[in-house]
Amino acid sequence: MKVKDILAKSNSTLFTFELMPPLKGTGIQEIYQTIEQLLPYNPSYINITSHRSEVEFREQKDGRLEKVVTRKRPGTVAIAASIQYKYGIDVVPHILCGGFNKVETEDALMDLAFMGVENLLILRGDALKNERGFMPESNGHTHACDLVKQVVDLNNGKYLDPQMINAAPTNFCMGVAGYPEKHIEAPNLETDLRHLKAKVDAGADYIVTQLFFDNKKFFDFVKKCREIGITVPIIPGIKPIAVEKHLNILPQTFNIDLPEDLVKAVKACKNNDEVRQVGVEWGIAQCQELKAAGVPVIHFYTMSKADNIAKIVNAIF
DSSP states (O other): OHHHHHHOOOOOOOEEEEEEOOOTTTTTHHHHHHHHGGGGOOOSSSEEOOOOOEEEEEEETSOOOOEEEEESSSOOOHHHHHHHHHHHEEEEEESSSOBBHHHHHHHHHHHHHHOOOEEEEOOOOOOOTTTTTTTTTTOOOOSSHHHHHHHHHHHTTTSSTTTTTEEEEEEEEEEEEEEEEEETTSHHHHHHHHHHHHHHHOOOOOEEEOHHHHHHHHHHHHHHHHHHHHOOEEEEEEEOOOTTTHHHHHHHHOOOOHHHHHHHHHHHSSSHHHHHHHHHHHHHHHHHHHHTTTEEEEEEEEETOHHHHHHHHHHOO
């Protein structure tokens, strides 16, 4: 079922979560274990992240540096199919601009359509570590808005090959990302909101937010979205603090602020087991307030680790 239809049919806050494909060379069992920890709470759908190729320079025996391009976490399409087949749960694979050209994207979308996958989360993706800014592939998309338009074209039976006449249309529902504290590259929140509205106007059906720890920032974000004419559902994304180093990593990686009360609570912990418990307690309080406010879904970023998520969801749902 399409996410937009799942949301339309529900009268209460739903539970969903995101998984990350395992590193190349490891099996899928960890994915299954994570899912089975969270199955008792009836997830409405499961997201699967996608990862572009990375560039590394590896030293050879003669001292030369060799450029190596590798995808460390392939498998998004296959994992989506596996979950849908094994568990009968709707899946939302991520589709990226970064690392893929338009033809590769169209081929991946065909594979998903053939498997009966109806949902996508459309993302630009991050720049490579050695790039100063995001660089698209040759014949690729620079912005998520353009990738949304490619999917809309496919939904209308318009493929990249102009000689394809009366081609079968796809039937995808699309989510896009929103940033309550603005995208790291945006000069200000107002500019970022205009970019978000362009994605929605291009055909996105709903928004799921970047993680945040201050609900007021989410509520203010939703208010500003509504004021500029964004009417689609807006889903909050939640990731609990799990280790002390998250105090530095999360703000740097996601351009977010951490509330001072949360920072003090983590700093007072003697070990990461205590930090994890603080994260659970903060997550429960956050989700209780979000649920009371009537958000359509609470979406959890698991990083494929579910024990803390399960504790939060058990207390909320």
